[in-house]
Amino acid sequence: MNLQSKIVAGLLALAVFLPLTFASAPTQAQQPAAAVAAPRIDGFDVEPVAQPIAGNELAFTLYGSPGGTASVRVGGATGSLVLDEVEAGVYEGTYTIGRRDRITADSTATANLRLGNRVASSILDESLVAGAAARWPGGSASASAVPRIDRFEVEPPARLMPGEELLFMLSGSPGGSASVRIDGVRGKLALEEVAAGVYEGAYTVRKRDKIAVNTIVTGNLRLGKQERSTVLGQALVETSRSRSRTSARRVAAPAPVCANCGAVEAINAIEHKGDGSYLGMIAGGVAGALLGNQVGDGSGRRIATVVGSAGGAFAGNEIEKRMKTTRHYEVVVRLDNGGSQMVSYPTEPALKVGIRVRVENGTLVPI
Incomplete structure (x- = not known):
C-alpha cells in the first residue's frame, strides 16, 4: 500500500x-423555550401605489405585540421586507418595487409577527394599487351579501393623550372583517369578532398621532366583496353620554365565541444543523x-x-x-377568523392536518 x-x-x-x-x-x-405570549396583529395596512412599476414604493404599517420581529411578503416580489419597530408595537417599512418584480393589483401581501417561536399572520385585504378593488383573503359570503352596521361606538378616555386607549365597538353582520380608520393616524386598526356580529379593538394613542376630540373616525365592515362604512358619531374623550352608553353595552354584550379555534393547516419538520x-x-x-x-x-x-x-x-x-443536529416541529393552524397561528413542538405532535384544535397556553388542544 x-x-x-x-x-x-x-x-x-x-x-x-x-x-x-x-x-x-x-x-x-x-432546554425548553420560556413561555412566550402568543403575538397578536391589531392592524396591517399599506399606502398603495398609483402603478406597480419599478421605483415606486409600498409603505407598510403593522400594529401588534411589541418587541417582536415583523416581516411582509408580497406576491410577485423577488424579496421580502423586514419592518422596523418605530414605536412599541408599531412596525413600519417600505418596499421599493424592482424591475424583476411582477407585482400587480391582484398581488397579495402577508404580514408575519414573531415572538419567540410563535407567529401570527395577517393577509392584507386591500389592493396594493390605488383605485383597484379591495381584496378578501377568506370567507364564504356570497358576492350579493351586503353587510349591515347596526352600531359603531367608542369607549373614550378621560383625556386624549399618549398612552390612553380608545376602545372601539362595531356591531352588524356576523362573519365579516371589521376595521377602523382614524384621521391623523397612519394605518388602520383591525377589529376582532368577539361574538357573533360584535367586533372590538383598542388603539393606544401615540405621540406622533395628529388627532383631536372631534377627529373623524370611520368604521368599515366587509363581507365577501361588499363593504359598508359609517362615521363615528361620538367625541374621542369621555362625556356623560358616552359613559351611560358603554355601561349599557357591557351589560348587554353577548357571550364571547372561541377566537383561538381553527384547523391544522400544516405540520413542518424543521432541522437545525x-x-x-x-x-x-x-x-x-x-x-x-x-x-x-x-x-x-x-x-x-x-x-x-x-x-x-x-x-x-x-x-x-x-x-x-x-x-x-436537532429537529423540532412547527404546526400551522388556520384560525376561524382568517388569521393563522404557529405552535412549535420539540417532538412530533400527535396531530393530523385538518383536525379542529384550540390554541391554549402555547399548545394545541383537539376539539
Missing part, C-alpha cells in the same frame, strides 16, 4: 473512531495525527501526520455538527 492510500484509509477509519471520542461527553439536553466547536477540531486533529503517524517513515511520516491532523480536524468538526 503506497503512502497516499494509507492516508486515505486512515482518514476513513477516523470517521469511525471520532464518535467514540464524543461518546463520553455528557449530552447537552435541549449543530455548530462545531474547537473540541471537535482538536479531537479530530489528534486522532488524525495519530493515524497519520503510523504511515511511512522519515519525511513521509511527517507529511502523513500533518495531512492526517488537518483532515482529522475537518472531519471532527463535521461529525460534531451532525451529532448536535
Whole structure:
C-alpha cells in the first residue's frame, strides 16, 4: 500500500473512531423555550401605489405585540421586507418595487409577527394599487351579501393623550372583517369578532398621532366583496353620554365565541444543523495525527501526520455538527377568523392536518 492510500484509509477509519471520542461527553439536553405570549396583529395596512412599476414604493404599517420581529411578503416580489419597530408595537417599512418584480393589483401581501417561536399572520385585504378593488383573503359570503352596521361606538378616555386607549365597538353582520380608520393616524386598526356580529379593538394613542376630540373616525365592515362604512358619531374623550352608553353595552354584550379555534393547516419538520466547536477540531486533529503517524517513515511520516491532523480536524468538526443536529416541529393552524397561528413542538405532535384544535397556553388542544 503506497503512502497516499494509507492516508486515505486512515482518514476513513477516523470517521469511525471520532464518535467514540464524543461518546463520553455528557449530552447537552435541549432546554425548553420560556413561555412566550402568543403575538397578536391589531392592524396591517399599506399606502398603495398609483402603478406597480419599478421605483415606486409600498409603505407598510403593522400594529401588534411589541418587541417582536415583523416581516411582509408580497406576491410577485423577488424579496421580502423586514419592518422596523418605530414605536412599541408599531412596525413600519417600505418596499421599493424592482424591475424583476411582477407585482400587480391582484398581488397579495402577508404580514408575519414573531415572538419567540410563535407567529401570527395577517393577509392584507386591500389592493396594493390605488383605485383597484379591495381584496378578501377568506370567507364564504356570497358576492350579493351586503353587510349591515347596526352600531359603531367608542369607549373614550378621560383625556386624549399618549398612552390612553380608545376602545372601539362595531356591531352588524356576523362573519365579516371589521376595521377602523382614524384621521391623523397612519394605518388602520383591525377589529376582532368577539361574538357573533360584535367586533372590538383598542388603539393606544401615540405621540406622533395628529388627532383631536372631534377627529373623524370611520368604521368599515366587509363581507365577501361588499363593504359598508359609517362615521363615528361620538367625541374621542369621555362625556356623560358616552359613559351611560358603554355601561349599557357591557351589560348587554353577548357571550364571547372561541377566537383561538381553527384547523391544522400544516405540520413542518424543521432541522437545525449543530455548530462545531474547537473540541471537535482538536479531537479530530489528534486522532488524525495519530493515524497519520503510523504511515511511512522519515519525511513521509511527517507529511502523513500533518495531512492526517488537518483532515482529522475537518472531519471532527463535521461529525460534531451532525451529532448536535436537532429537529423540532412547527404546526400551522388556520384560525376561524382568517388569521393563522404557529405552535412549535420539540417532538412530533400527535396531530393530523385538518383536525379542529384550540390554541391554549402555547399548545394545541383537539376539539
